[in-house]
Amino acid sequence: MKRREAREKAVQTLFQMDNSEMTLEEAITYIMDGPIDPFYESLVKGTIENRDEVDKVLIGKLENWSLDRLPKIERTVLRIAVYELLFQEEVPHRVILNEAIELCKHFGDEKSGRFVNGVLSKFAEEK
Incomplete structure (x- = not known):
């Protein structure tokens, strides 16, 4: 699995968890068929395990927005991107910034x- 596809599947998995009572394992099984890609797994589990720090x-970095007010797809993509950063x-x-933008175009607008x-x-400005 290419990294772009792994990121897309990670967005789908985390979005599914955000919109249901599924466990991590149930969400992974729901989205993935066959063997689990290591990069995909690291994105999903890493984002979940480090969610407090990521949030x-x-x-x-949010100006005039609260995390709860963000549309769910943007919040999910941002969490994955911040985890990666x-x-x-x-x-x-x-690469992380470009991939996040492309994910939003794919799943959002x-x-x-x-x-x-x-x-x-804002992360790039800090570097």
Whole structure:
């Protein structure tokens, strides 16, 4: 599985968990057929396991928004991207930002991509 597909599946899995009472294992099984890709698994489990820290950092980047007010798809994509920015140091930040924008375009709309770009660009400004 390519990393783009792994990210798409991770968004679907985490979005499913955000909208239901599914456990992590149930959500993974619901989305994935066959063997579990290691990168996909690291995104999903890492985002869940580090959610408090990810949310804390994410809240610090949101201006005039609360995490609860964000549309669910943008919140899900942002959580994955922030997890990658904080914990997946082998992936260049520019790649993470571009992938997050593309995920929003795929699952949301052009406005979603611009919003996510605005939030995540604050990470680039810090570097």
